[in-house]
Amino acid sequence: MFPARRTPDRGARPVSTPAPDPAALYRQMLRIRRFEETVLEAFPRGLIFGTTHTSIGQEADAAGVLSQILPGDIVVSNHRCHGHFLAYGGPMVALAAELMGRETGVCGGRGGSQHLQWRDFYANGILGGTIPLAVGMALAEKQRQRHAVVAFTGDGALGEGVVYESLNMAALWRLPILIVLEDNRYAQSTPIARHLAGGIAARFQAFGIPAAEIETTDAVEIAATTRPLLDQIRAGTGPQALVIHTYRFAPHSKGDDTRDPNEIARYRRNDPLPRLGARLAAGVAETLSAEVEAEVEAAFRLAEQAPMASPAVFPQTLAEAG
Amino acid sequence: MFPARRTPDRGARPVSTPAPDPAALYRQMLRIRRFEETVLEAFPRGLIFGTTHTSIGQEADAAGVLSQILPGDIVVSNHRCHGHFLAYGGPMVALAAELMGRETGVCGGRGGSQHLQWRDFYANGILGGTIPLAVGMALAEKQRQRHAVVAFTGDGALGEGVVYESLNMAALWRLPILIVLEDNRYAQSTPIARHLAGGIAARFQAFGIPAAEIETTDAVEIAATTRPLLDQIRAGTGPQALVIHTYRFAPHSKGDDTRDPNEIARYRRNDPLPRLGARLAAGVAETLSAEVEAEVEAAFRLAEQAPMASPAVFPQTLAEAG
Amino acid sequence: MTTVLESLGAGLRASLSESPAVYFLGEDILDPYGGAFKIARGLSTAFPDRVITSPVSEAGLVGVALGMALRGLRPVVEIMFGDFTLLAADQLINHAAKVRWLSGGAAQAPMVVRTPMGGRRGYGPTHSQTLEKHFLGAPGLRVVAASALGDPGAMLRAAVLEDDDPVLFVENKALYAVAVQPTSGLQDIEVSVHGRRYPTYQLRVAGAPAPGLTLAAYGLCGELARQAASRLAFEDEIFADVFIFTELSPHRPEALHDSLSHTRRLLTIEEGTRFLGWGAEVVAQAVEALGPGLQARRVAALDMPVPSAGPLEAAVLPGVEAILSAARALAGRS
Amino acid sequence: MTTVLESLGAGLRASLSESPAVYFLGEDILDPYGGAFKIARGLSTAFPDRVITSPVSEAGLVGVALGMALRGLRPVVEIMFGDFTLLAADQLINHAAKVRWLSGGAAQAPMVVRTPMGGRRGYGPTHSQTLEKHFLGAPGLRVVAASALGDPGAMLRAAVLEDDDPVLFVENKALYAVAVQPTSGLQDIEVSVHGRRYPTYQLRVAGAPAPGLTLAAYGLCGELARQAASRLAFEDEIFADVFIFTELSPHRPEALHDSLSHTRRLLTIEEGTRFLGWGAEVVAQAVEALGPGLQARRVAALDMPVPSAGPLEAAVLPGVEAILSAARALAGRS
């Protein structure tokens, strides 16, 4: 259902990452794309609680970066987390079930779209607030010389002060963390020129964190750029940042798009899927597409068949409450 | 008692700053030095409530920078605020009275050493938390094209995230604010290498804020460096930072010094007072010294004679409480 | 019909047009977006220089507003979700709330921080909380909550233009779509209004016997309390005085205590969790003021975060049924 | 004689030496400085790899601790002054407190945030507050307070090593210098201990008649309550049960309610301001549990910031005299 190498295996020792595989990257992006398109379609049918943020257009980031993690590596994500979750190896059916408030959801329907905790994957809807947590995880991992942390965040989240507190500590303590800054040029409705002064890479460099900067929707390029960064991180040289300039095609959440349609159309020319699909051997894209359609269809079908989350039993808030 | 030009005059329009006057700067530094030495002496006598942070060794910052403000300019300060307050033009006797918990104190004894509000001067003991307030004041001033804001902060306060949130807004909105970063190489007991990664000037530049950087205890040099920065700020070009690398000679607060005595001795060679004093015309330093001794003596004497703050009448916490 | 949302928008617009000292700051508040909940719609077009969209910096922005207020302006800040007010707790409590007292009245901080709290939209644990309880009782900070009764927009306007202290202005998300209801001419209900700027509304079923129970609520729960009171009257012949508060901190209990001196039974209702929620203070002040003889209960959310899934959220947040059963128990009818 | 400070230091040291999963992080905690209040003295020398001095970044540091806890470590964070916990409110309430519930128990966050609260040292409005009330009642966050009775160091050790949830561990500054007192062998006082990890201590004057009044307090105010109770017994022949709590949230009221079912008079005492202070919840739960007949009062700080000047601070913060007069009034003796 999803590539076995992405299934975390806590016991394993780091081994070297396989070289970027275009077909696997294409497949991963397509899974994300079709999953999220299906989410947007499911909304009007009243199947989904709350809201959602899709990464349609940005799939290359999740697919490319996370193709380079090793078993046991940790992934920290933000409000726009479906793609990261799927590329990490999170089960699609559990994600669909979570959005639909089913018992079988990733967090039993408690978290919804923005709050996922599964194995070594954590997402939370408070912008920037996940970065110190990611740094703390990296501090723990450094003590034991084990896994790396990959934390995704956005251009808008650079408004939050706690991000800089975290960068400072990550750099001071030379922690094994890769911060992936997905700059999609907007924070919700606000274009970057209105919310961000100075430069993005400079924000990391000011704290002594090297920042690689790419503008691409090519998942292979992203994977190839990520690889040496993670290698260095694993070698113990401290944190790294990867700034990816990209664009989202769909609204911020749903229906709330105030961007210039021409601008969207312009960026759509760089759609990561056809770009990579065209480079695959003949027929591969079609085969993968059929596989993914079946996977997505099954995920939503199974999720919808699962029982609604039930208030009969809630988990504890404290281990010993009384 | 203190130079008339430093007395804020809310109505006045900006005029050009007088050129740095070495004798006036010396006098200002000496006032700060002797005031704070007297504070440290007064502690064992039980005259002073709470704690205190002296700027002994760093007097050139307050004296140099604030010699360049104009009537109505705003000064925002931190926990180490006596020098800023005196150089702003705050009355010495009211400051002494504040520390001694007298009715006549700057804030009637409520604030103590770290919390001063007087005319357009504001200090608060929460590190970094004053910077957004300073930026907000600059936003207000920009609307009316009036005064500049000068905000002092330290190397340690660069650990606080809200500082970066504020830098971003100051730069985005091109606000008339000068941030003076007094880098005395320590945050309390912690040397800068243990609390700050990357660079100080880079922290500002990453937000598009130009940062002038000087390493000096020469108040004339500091005044001369400040002058064009404030000129630009007044011309509406947006925020500026001035990073001054300096050193404090006295303990962080009182008696809590764990720094290497040799290091302190080394920096003491750059004591701003003898350095500038030697450059004054013969006899000037002596005359000023006598004046300042008398001023300090009178300030503490008058403060001590004032009645203790009385709990009979507290000010309101809300204008309409019930 | 005017909704609470429209009323608040109109109040904000009135504030901006009546005083050039008023500024409105927040994330994504510019047209055409007009803010996450659309209260700001049209404002940036009408007042382009005084509606300022900000980076995602809640703490910094509240501090900026404080600085503006100290310079004589009257800023209004929108925090997109009430859950994010925790990021500004230091700025509100350690800075803004202390200015007046510290300066002995020489300085003041007339600023309003508006924010939507509450759930019932499936947004999950960090976008559905009712967190104002964590801000109540901070000396120097006023906390008020919009109500569908009366005129929420006028109350917002008064907070912005007339209140010279920092105000946390809480709006319940599920209340946004509710129609504003005038205090006079309500069918079957008599309303007494206590206080002026931040009124407390006292509701009784018209022509009913003397009440045997007093309900106290605010925000959306004020609506739920009203519905519960009608059902109690018509289904159980339990008659209640319903108090809907708009000022949460400080608490103005005089009229409530008057009612309680007759009913001696107090039920508080709120959407946040019970432990040190608003109701705890209401109950404690009532016991202190009225002495022995008072019975009290509190209806509130279950002691856990707010889940996303509909059935879970409905089980966690208080509804009319929970109020009915607590009221019946308190009235000795269960 | 062991002071509370020494006991806490010993408890921290014991935690570090018993488990390699324990880390200690904070500002200025390295030797020879050893932290602003010196609890950390010697620790960085003994455990150089697990005592980590941090930048001045309270929010970030609490988040870092959460990340460590999620990876199986047991971090302890020192926030230099309790006033600065407001900077970490988001990390504590929006992040740490939700982990267990959200993951359905698959993840947990065993972390302790230690901090000194309280005044009486002249430090002024941002270094003297008692702010724990703003954190009480956040689902998933435990708040406890050290007491001079019993063994505060052992309680800290238990919080660090045994509690698998986030704990805000409050230490009153003025309590640091007080001698720790065992619960047995106290002159003229009988102590019952309720609960284990975070005990509640119940004190009575030995051989006194049945108590007519119940006092509930924590932290330094526990000491003040004891002193007041002795004076009430010897000067006024008013006999009181004194409860000193160490767990503030959740609240474990069983033994207190037992006492109240006899005395029906409750006086709560705390150093923070009254409005939605801890006492409000104690009173509200008592009224709910005991029904009509309860009388209650709350002794707390005046409703304003904590001033620096000695005479002002003394007037604002509650002392033994304030307890005595409230107790006498409650006992009908004034």
Ligand SMILES: Cc1ncc(C[n+]2csc(CCOP(=O)(O)OP(=O)(O)O)c2C)c(N)n1
């Ligand atoms: C602390 C906080 N403030 C505000 C929000 C509301 N919000 C959700 S997404 C968003 C924009 C985020 O922009 P960015 O980080 O660039 O991510 P993107 O949505 O573009 O992927 C905002 C403001 C939030 N979730 N958390």
Ligand SMILES: Cc1ncc(C[n+]2csc(CCOP(=O)(O)OP(=O)(O)O)c2C)c(N)n1
């Ligand atoms: C928010 C906050 N955290 C911690 C402290 C405690 N503290 C007071 S001064 C200080 C060091 C400040 O260093 P720096 O900014 O360099 O100023 P300096 O003392 O060197 O003048 C610390 C940590 C504080 N006052 N506020």
Ligand SMILES: [Mg+2]
């Ligand atoms: Mg973005």
Ligand SMILES: [Mg+2]
């Ligand atoms: Mg310093």
